[in-house]
Amino acid sequence: MLSIQQLYGGYSRQFPVIKNIDFSVSPGEIVGLIGLNGAGKSTTLKNILGLITPFSGTVSIDGKTLTEDPETFRNQLAYIPETPLFYEELTLWEHLELTASAYRMPPDLLQERAQSLLTRFRMQKVKNWFPDTFSKGMQQKIMILCAFLVKPRFLIIDEPFVGLDLLATQSLLELLQSGKKEGMGILMSTHILGMAEKYCDRFVLIHEGQMRLKGTLAEMNQQAGTQNKSLDELFMIAIEGKQS
Numbered sequence: 001m002l003s004i005q006q007l008y009g010g011y012s013r014q015f016p017v018i019k020n021i022d023f024s025v026s027p028g029e030i031v032g033l034i035g036l037n038g039a040g041k042s043t044t045l046k047n048i049l050g051l052i053t054p055f056s057g058t059v060s061i062d063g064k065t066l067t068e069d070p071e072t073f074r075n076q077l078a079y080i081p082e083t084p085l086f087y088e089e090l091t092l093w094e095h096l097e098l099t100a101s102a103y104r105m106p107p108d109l110l111q112e113r114a115q116s117l118l119t120r121f122r123m124q125k126v127k128n129w130f131p132d133t134f135s136k137g138m139q140q141k142i143m144i145l146c147a148f149l150v151k152p153r154f155l156i157i158d159e160p161f162v163g164l165d166l167l168a169t170q171s172l173l174e175l176l177q178s179g180k181k182e183g184m185g186i187l188m189s190t191h192i193l194g195m196a197e198k199y200c201d202r203f204v205l206i207h208e209g210q211m212r213l214k215g216t217l218a219e220m221n222q223q224a225g226t227q228n229k230s231l232d233e234l235f236m237i238a239i240e241g242k243q244s
């Protein structure tokens with residue numbers, strides 16, 4: 001289990017951006033991290049991944065933290081960032097090879113998974129191209145292809161649907177659902193509440209860096225003292241204390 005306990009973090013110790021964030025992601029579930037612009041979603045994800053060091057609190061996988069066992073911790077996670085990150089001097093295929101070697105994947109597994117992903121995301125024709133010639137959505141696909149190539153135990157995605165066309169969104173949703181069925185634990189931040197409500201098993205609603213509600217829709221309704229409210233309505237309650 002990926003466990004986040006009493007996490008404080010940000011960019012200056014004097015002014016933590018996220019405060020006392022506490023939740024977990026189990027294998028085989030999709031957890032949605034929901035909040036307004038600037039609420040602290042990306043900061044939370046970066047702290048979980050160790051891209052920035054938490055001020056306090058712990059992030060662990062099966063009880064082991066990044067500092068205790070960096071290699072095991074990192075090998076169990078993959079990350080799809082909000083803004084695509086790539087090497088200008090490497091082709092798309094070379095990105096896949098690099099990822100496979102970082103995760104010590106055998107070459108035949110690389111071939112099998114990569115070819116299927118390239119076809120699914122309609123990127124076969126451009127696999128030997130350099131990504132700086134790609135559109136923003138195509139660049140985002142590189143991140144998706146690399147993450148699903150690995151099939152990590154836990155996948156962390158920041159705003160997964162931004163910039164993707166209809167077919168790519170559909171392909172990503174299919175992969176998320178099949179990943180979940182195979183036992184992948186998925187944490188995704190999103191603004192698209194309709195999508196989150198449909199595909200996430202549990203939610204963490206954060207506002208101004210603090211958790212306001214968390215759990216299933218039924219659990220959040222209980223915490224808010226409401227009944228049968230939708231995710232949109234619970235979100236409004238969480239940020240405004242408003243009951244519609």
Ligand SMILES: Nc1ncnc2c1ncn2[C@@H]1O[C@H](COP(=O)(O)OP(=O)(O)OP(=O)(O)O)[C@@H](O)[C@H]1O
Pocket residue numbers: 011017035036037038039040041042043044
């Ligand atoms: N590199 C940084 N240095 C200083 N402050 C930052 C940095 N990145 C983010 N922040 C601040 O941290 C706060 C939370 O930002 P964060 O990116 O975590 O929000 P978010 O919930 O992911 O927002 P969005 O939905 O717009 O992506 C904001 O006030 C932002 O200005």
